[in-house]
Amino acid sequence: GQNIDQPTEMTATEGAIVQINCTYQTSGFNGLFWYQQHAGEAPTFLSYNVLDGLEEKGRFSSFLSRSKGYSYLLLKELQMKDSASYLCAVPLRAGKSTFGDGTTLTVKP
Amino acid sequence: DGGITQSPKYLFRKEGQNVTLSCEQNLNHDAMYWYRQDPGQGLRLIYYSQIVNDFQKGDIAEGYSVSREKKESFPLTVTSAQKNPTAFYLCASSIVGLAGGNEQFFGPGTRLTVL
Secondary structure, eight states, rough: OOOEOSEEEEEEETTTOOOEEEEEESSSOOOEEEEETTTTSSOOOEEEEEEEEEEEEOOOOEEEEETTTEEEEEEEEEEOOEEEEEEEEEEEETOOOOEEEEEEEEEOO | OOOOOEEOOOEOTTTTTTEEEEEOOOOOOEEEEEEOOOOTEEEEEEEEEEEETTEEEEETTTTTOOOOOBBBBBEEEOOOOSSSOOEEEEEEEEOOSSSSHHHHHHHOOOOEEEE
16 A cells, blocks of 8 residues: 655744655555645645665755655745745555645745 | 646535536556545645556545546545535646656646535
């Protein structure tokens, strides 16, 4: 089976850096996704990691360690609009994905 | 503009009634998915389809039904057998790849409230 764990909530200050962690246990591994979801809206794709290491994309970076079953999303220079839920997801062979419950990030002035 | 649409955005139904949620995509994706999201929770897979005229149950299929008669369309029916149908429903689509690492594109969602 699949099991994904993320912290439920995090709070950070505008302009700061925040790291959102995700641990997973899967019977197979086909990479890991991060999605952003603003309240009441659809999730949107942020990143996909399949190899170990850090992938940087502007203010957002995502890290993966396959041996540790661990990933994190790093958000730099936080802005108020970054307040959202961040979902970690692991794709399965059939094309479907298993999603974590999400981490709700609140950015304060 | 390519995308995925869901309608309606808000839907109210009386207890005991069936209701069908629409999902259409013009991204030429083979795979389509239906998720349910409850407050403060992640996405739970209801049904998915990788090809026309074929679909598979997800983790919480009881009380739901789907059809996939066209590549572009994947409607979800919430039946009266679903005990707690009030939720936010999200439809998604993706290409079908060998390794499964294909991002999903989501529609705007339908918020269903049972009165």
